[in-house]
Amino acid sequence: MANFITYRNQGATRNRPLDEDLIKRLAYLQDLGIQMEVFSGGQPGKDEGGARVGSTRHDHGHAADAFFYKDGRKLDWANEQDRPIFEEIVRRGKQAGVTGFGAGDGYMQAGSMHIGMGNPGVWGAGGKGDNAPDWLRAAYNGAAGGKPDVVAEVVAAANKPEPASPQMPILGQAQASAQPQPKPEEPKSNNGILVQAFNKLTGSNVQVPDKIFGAEIDDINKGFAGLGDFAKTITENDQSINNQIQASARAASGNRNVTPVELQMLSSFQPMSKKKRKGALSGLGGYFV
Structure with a gap:
């Protein structure tokens, strides 16, 4: 039995203890130095027989109607000095996965609060959400979501497919981009x-x-x-050829003073109008060729 919970529900219709899961979720009350006194606890389910009353929230000990104490003093949400403590109970409870809270004028006993599991929400007089006091609604809506189911998380993680590894890490892509790329070959x-x-x-x-x-x-x-x-x-080689021709011509004429034919190769490309007659040899006109 949790030492931060005291049962005062032995003569009530809901006279059963709280569910172990709910007790674990309420363990944060110890950190706040708060003692919880249960005056309405668990009850059997609808089809199980036995005394029961109200909604199914209390079935199998999944909710409690309780008073809260701190330093031996009974707390009351109507007391402005105590109200921040109730707000913290609601905030921390929602973070721990507790989903339902009820309190306020016209709902149960003054200073008491319903706390437990079931459909998420808050309510006040008549069990209606519209009658939930402002402080309760603000504390609940401002709190983060409750604790996830650890077992469900483990199963989901085990069944989750591993993401496909990228073809190239981002760093590798950056390095590849930084490498000098070969210039495309220009067309010939x-x-x-x-x-x-x-x-x-x-x-x-x-x-x-x-x-x-x-x-x-x-x-x-x-x-x-x-x-x-x-x-x-x-x-x-045209000069050498001309020299040879001239030498041969002189030898044939007995070394007489004649002007033999000179050959000039095509590389001169001189127009015919600019070519000059060089003289005659054995009746042949000498021309630049």
Whole structure:
């Protein structure tokens, strides 16, 4: 038997003790230094037979009508000095999971209070919620919800599926975002310097295709490069070729003072109007070629 509860209900219709679960929820009264005197306790259920009265809240000891004492003095909610204690009983009771409170003028005995389980709510005279005193309603509505069912919590936690692990932690995503990303490869252009200059000057976007007449542009460029190398080689050696021709011509003419033919390679690209006759050799006109 809890030492903070005293039973004075032996001659009452509800003469049974309180349920152990309710007693555990009311254990906070010890912390407040309050003694509870029960004058109406538990009773049998409706279908069990035996004396009973009123609603089902008192069935099986799930509620009590009681007086409260502190330091040996009986408390009364009508006393303004005691009222804060009653308000704290209600607040702490709701936090502990106690759901029903009744008190006020015209309800039971002066200074007494109903406390226990059942549908959540407060009430006053006639058991009506509208008649609940203001202090009772304010204390109940301002309190946090009651204690959850520990067993139900454990079962719910055991059956709760684990959340799927993210593909990449947030930190990993941030690190990945911070890593330098490779620059996308720019599309290959076949444009040469002249085409690029033309585009820049005219604001055009002319692009040399990958193929011309079915031939790959890279192969065509290689062919032109080969011709250029050949022309360069011929140009670099045209003086040597001319020297050899002149030497051969002098030898054939007996070293006479003649002006032999000089060859000039295509690299000079001089117009025909600017080419000069260099003289004759064996009846042949000498021209720059």
